[in-house]
Amino acid sequence: DTGVSQDPRHKITKRGQNVTFRCDPISEHNRLYWYRQTLGQGPEFLTYFQNEAQLEKSRLLSDRFSAERPKGSFSTLEIQRTEQGDSAMYLCASSPESGGETQYFGPGTRLLVL
Amino acid sequence: AQKVTQAQTEISVVEKEDVTLDCVYETRDTTYYLFWYKQPPSGELVFLIRRNSFDEQNEISGRYSWNFQKSTSSFNFTITASQVVDSAVYFCALSETGANNLFFGTGTRLTVIP
Numbered sequence: 001d002t003g004v005s006q007d008p009r010h011k012i013t014k015r016g017q018n019v020t021f022r023c024d025p026i027s028e029h030n031r032l033y034w035y036r037q038t039l040g041q042g043p044e045f046l047t048y049f050q051n052e053a054q055l056e057k058s059r060l061l062s063d064r065f066s067a068e069r070p071k072g073s074f075s076t077l078e079i080q081r082t083e084q085g086d087s088a089m090y091l092c093a094s095s096p097e098s099g100g101e102t103q104y105f106g107p108g109t110r111l112l113v114l
Numbered sequence: 115a116q117k118v119t120q121a122q123t124e125i126s127v128v129e130k131e132d133v134t135l136d137c138v139y140e141t142r143d144t145t146y147y148l149f150w151y152k153q154p155p156s157g158e159l160v161f162l163i164r165r166n167s168f169d170e171q172n173e174i175s176g177r178y179s180w181n182f183q184k185s186t187s188s189f190n191f192t193i194t195a196s197q198v199v200d201s202a203v204y205f206c207a208l209s210e211t212g213a214n215n216l217f218f219g220t221g222t223r224l225t226v227i228p
Contacts, residue, residue, distance in 0.1 A: 033215065042118075042205050042218030043159070056214050089157060102149070103216055105159035 002026060004106035006092050012112045013082055020078045021109045025094030032075050033103060034067055036060065037089040049075060082113045116141050118208050120219035127196050128227050135191045135222045137206030143167075148182065148189045149207040149216065159205070165189060196226045 005024045013019050025032050030051050035043035046065070047057045051072040061067075064082075069075040079086055089110050093103040117140040127133045139148065150162040163173065165182050173180045177194045193200055203223045207216040 031214075035215075040220070042207070042220050043216070044218070045215035048214040058215070091159065093159075102161055102164050104161060105151070107156065107158040110157065 004092055004094055004104055006090075006106040006109050008109055009107060010110050010112075012114065014114050015082060015084060017082055018078065018080045019082060019111065020076055021090055021092075021111075023075045023077070023092030023106060025074070025092070026104060027073075029094035029096050029104075030072065031095045031097060031101075031103075032069055033093040033095075034075070034077050035091040035093065037091055037108070038087075043091050046077075079111075082111075084113050087111055087113045116208055116210055116217045118206055118217055118219035120204075120206055120222050122222045123220070124223045124225070126225045126227060129198060130195050132192060132194050133196055133224065135193075135204050135206075135224065137189045137191065137219060139187050139189065139206070139208050141208060141210055143210045145211045147209040149209070150180065150189075150191050151205045151207065151218075152202045153205060153221070154202040162191075193224075196224075198226050198228050200224060201226045 007022045011019055032049045034046040036046055037043040045058050046061050047067050049069040052069050064080045067077045089108045091105055091108045093105045095101045095103045119138045146167045148165045152160045163180055170182050179192045181190045203221045205218050205221045207218045209216050
């Protein structure tokens with residue numbers, strides 16, 4: 001399978017704990033995106049990487065959130081001191097280039113903060 | 115400012131009926147891209163179509179067809195002879211020139227009843 005993969009698929013954590021999610025994009029794609037989707041809503045953009053450079057962050061990405069893509073391949077999204085409001089589906093996508101190129105999504109990581 | 119409106123929150127049809135999902139968008143750009151994605155219960159967003167703002171030709175792919183009308187800022191999606199496997203949430207999305215993210219509508223949940 002050469003699609004976008006994400007790990008874990010599900011995560012349950014207690015409020016205040018840190019969590020980290022991983023995304024492996026399609027191998028030839030140099031663009032990687034993170035989105036968050038809450039119940040009944042469409043995905044909302046969090047951040048985007050071109051190769052290893054994080055080039056854009058939305059206002060949704062608070063100081064407790066950090067994303068990395070150290071070698072321009074896989075990416076991690078860490079949430080520190082989780083809050084109940086962080087409960088959502090976290091989706092990763094990749095594309096060969098921006099400016100309208102299609103973004104292909106992974107299966108997502110569903111986070112529940114108790 | 116960009117905006118995508120999917121006014122139909124939920125639609126139910128009986129198998130083999132045709133169904134049209136509406137999408138209305140707002141953008142100040144003259145060059146932009148429109149997308150439709152399908153999100154089945156598994157959660158993964160599946161890409162269906164991308165349309166450039168300069169290409170107003172309608173497109174048909176099997177039982178799926180798309181009607182793009184710039185005059186009314188609409189990009190509607192029709193499923194002909196619906197099947198139970200079409201049951202999912204469908205999202206319309208917009209990407210503006212130079213933007214790195216997709217801007218999604220709130221989705222339409224389609225239920226096809228056998």
